[in-house]
Amino acid sequence: MKITYPHTIENCIGEKLTFLEVLHEAEGDRLIVENFVAPGSGPPMHVHWLQDECLTVVNGRIGYQIQGEPEQFAGEGETVLFRRGIPHRFWNAGAETLHCKGWINPAHSVVFYLTAIYAAQNKSGKAQPETFDAAYLLTRYSDEFDMMGIPRFVRQVIIPMTYQIGRLLGKYKHFEGAPEPVHSPSKAEVMH
Template sequence: MNITYPHTIENCIGEKLIFREVRHEADGDRVIVENFVAPGSGPPMHVHWLQDEGLTVVNGRIGYQIQGQPEQFAGEGETVVFRRGVPHRFWNAGRQTLQCTGWINPANSVVFFLSAIYAAQNKSGKAQPETFDAAYLLTRYTTEFDMVEIPRFVRNVIIPITYQLGRLLGKYKHFEGAPEPLRTSPGMAVLH
């Protein structure tokens, strides 16, 4: 996948994400981001198994939560870091647009994955991405990302069936050339 930076994506629920650049570092490529989130919007509880993420508030107030912990808040100039393998969510907890700068390291396939999720949300016209695209992304990139609020039965049975049905119906032609999912190395634990 060839991407020119900066690369901007927007979804229909008030989120705009600009991938500013990719910096090559010893521990993997770091993608530098800037996001804008409408009041009340933000990603649901999710986990990236192989990446750390940091956000610094430029304008507004961010609400965030680590799974199983109480909600927390940060204001302008404060930084929130989400470690790999730790389910979390964040949202705009203010009345104005939330603006943050940040990074994701290592970048892996996150630019493709988030671009495809935003496109699937725009296709459905709501926060829940279009069903077949969501099934493709959550199945193909299961070693990298997970949406932990989806009930286990849906994740383990319904989504794989939907993915296979989508393959049979030819729903995934627009994903040709998608980056290969990362597989964990023998020494790396994945905590599904």
């Protein structure tokens, strides 16, 4: 899948994300991003096992939370850093559109993954992505990303079963040419 930059994606729940450019650096490609988030919107508790993510608020107020910790907030000019392997979420905690600029490093397959997640949300018309697409993405890219808000049993049993059923039913033809997943040495190692 060939992506040209800038590359903008938008979902049906008020999130717009533009991947502006990729900077080639020794420690991996740094993806420069800009996002716009409607009041109350934002990604649920999730983790990227292999990437750090940094957002600086241009306009508005961001709410964010590291799993197990209290909610925090940042305003214009303030920067929030989410380290790889640390479950987190963020949302627009203000009354106007939240506008941030930042980066993700190393990029790996995050552009494809988030583009596919937004498309699956648009397909379902709600925050929860279309079931088979979600099962494909969460299974194929499990060494890179996880959604911590989904109960463990569902993540470990139901989603892999749904993925297999989707394969049998031929539900994944639109994912032909998807990038190969990056396999982490061990999720446990990343978290320490």
